[in-house]
Amino acid sequence: xxxxFVVSGAVLAVWVEARFPRPAExxxxxxxxxxxxxxxxxxxxxxxxxxxxxxxxxxNGAALxxxxxxxxxxxxxxxxxxRLVFLQWLHRALIAxxxxxxxxxxxxxxxxxxxxxxxxxxxxxxxVAAYLSQGLVxxxxxALNRPAxxxxxxxxxxxxxxxxxxxxxxxxxxxPVYIPDRVAKPLPRWRQVVGDYWVLTKPRVISLLL
Numbered sequence: 001x002x003x004x005f006v007v008s009g010a011v012l013a014v015w016v017e018a019r020f021p022r023p024a025e026x027x028x029x030x031x032x033x034x035x036x037x038x039x040x041x042x043x044x045x046x047x048x049x050x051x052x053x054x055x056x057x058x059x060n061g062a063a064l065x066x067x068x069x070x071x072x073x074x075x076x077x078x079x080x081x082x083r084l085v086f087l088q089w090l091h092r093a094l095i096a097x098x099x100x101x102x103x104x105x106x107x108x109x110x111x112x113x114x115x116x117x118x119x120x121x122x123x124x125x126x127x128v129a130a131y132l133s134q135g136l137v138x139x140x141x142x143a144l145n146r147p148a149x150x151x152x153x154x155x156x157x158x159x160x161x162x163x164x165x166x167x168x169x170x171x172x173x174x175x176p177v178y179i180p181d182r183v184a185k186p187l188p189r190w191r192q193v194v195g196d197y198w199v200l201t202k203p204r205v206i207s208l209l210l
Contacts, residue, residue: 035179043127071096126168130161134154
């Protein structure tokens with residue numbers, strides 16, 4: 001299964017390379033844009049770990065190790081059993097991590113003044129849709145004691161999620177994305193006064209004054 005993910009990702013990379021050649025103009029290179037591109041790579045890495053943990057869960061028969069409840073594991077938020085319980089809990093923890101990363105990514109992409117090409121926008125929408133669909137099917141899979149149809153659908157959505165993550169990452173590296181840097185808001189007057197007072201009351205400053 002993981003070999004299939006690797007092969008499909010490699011084929012997809014070749015396709016994106018041919019379909020979206022790098023433009024001649026230089027990319028934006030401000031800190032926020034660089035961080036955005038790095039975050040796309042982080043999502044791909046964590047997505048791969050998520051799929052790897054899912055493959056380990058399936059191979060070890062740990063799909064129901066946390067019982068038929070989701071997202072809690074045997075009634076708690078931390079693993080409270082043996083190796084199989086830990087595998088299932090790790091899989092669920094990675095699901096949560098990917099969800100947080102996607103939320104932050106979408107929030108940054110929607111920042112005022114951001115310029116995200118339409119192809120990348122659609123890729124991100126597909127990625128979020130695949131993530132949510134896979135989560136819903138996964139929770140139903142656990143609740144309904146793993147019916148064969150849902151197991152097949154869950155595997156298919158895993159592949160779709162991986163391909164969407166790869167497309168999003170590759171387009172993010174090849175298209176002219178621009179994310180404006182955050183402008184630091186001025187501190188309220190009272191906080192400036194408190195900060196100045198704190199600086200002046202430091203022992204080193206007092207010794208210099210004396």
